[in-house]
Amino acid sequence: MFKYLTYVSRQSHVISDKDLKELLQKSRSNNHELEVTGMLIYFDGIFIQYLEGKAAHVDNIFEKIAKDKRHHAVTELDSGSNNKRAFSDWSMAFKRLKDDEAALILGYKDLKSDKLFEPTEDAKSHPALSILNNYVKNL
Ligand SMILES: Cc1cc2nc3c(=O)[nH]c(=O)nc-3n(C[C@H](O)[C@H](O)[C@H](O)COP(=O)(O)O)c2cc1C
Numbered sequence: 001m002f003k004y005l006t007y008v009s010r011q012s013h014v015i016s017d018k019d020l021k022e023l024l025q026k027s028r029s030n031n032h033e034l035e036v037t038g039m040l041i042y043f044d045g046i047f048i049q050y051l052e053g054k055a056a057h058v059d060n061i062f063e064k065i066a067k068d069k070r071h072h073a074v075t076e077l078d079s080g081s082n083n084k085r086a087f088s089d090w091s092m093a094f095k096r097l098k099d100d101e102a103a104l105i106l107g108y109k110d111l112k113s114d115k116l117f118e119p120t121e122d123a124k125s126h127p128a129l130s131i132l133n134n135y136v137k138n139l
Contacts, residue, residue: 002052002084003059004082010072020042044113
């Protein structure tokens with residue numbers, strides 16, 4: 001069984017393309033080492049990340065991520081276990097969205113980012129998961 005976990009966060013300062021590239025390189029190499037896979041979405045200063053792998057490895061990485069000063073308001077939205085990976089080929093897929101693209105995906109006129117940090121009664125219908133699901137179905 002694999003553990004999966006989704007969270008949202010806000011960048012602490014504007015992240016340059018170079019900083020983002022470094023963050024991704026490090027993340028991919030660490031995740032590869034621990035056989036953790038997933039996806040990171042970045043738009044309008046917000047990160048949405050989906051991680052999956054052995055529970056101890058996901059917890060270990062998420063503990064480091066949660067303490068990272070490059071972002072704050074790290075809010076776990078959903079976690080559980082699955083017998084299949086959604087991202088078997090990606091140590092960390094990455095997608096940068098245009099600021100209005102997330103709202104378009106959700107069919108909203110505009111997206112108040114606070115909405116992404118509020119829990120929904122059913123985690124599976126959370127807008128952050130819907131944005132991820134636009135790229136990989138059935139998370
Ligand atoms: C938005 C965001 C996503 C991150 N995702 C990952 C990740 O998937 N895997 C990872 O190892 N580190 C990730 N990091 C970096 C960790 O917070 C931390 O800097 C890194 O794991 C430290 O690695 P080290 O212990 O090898 O120095 C992420 C950081 C941020 C801000």
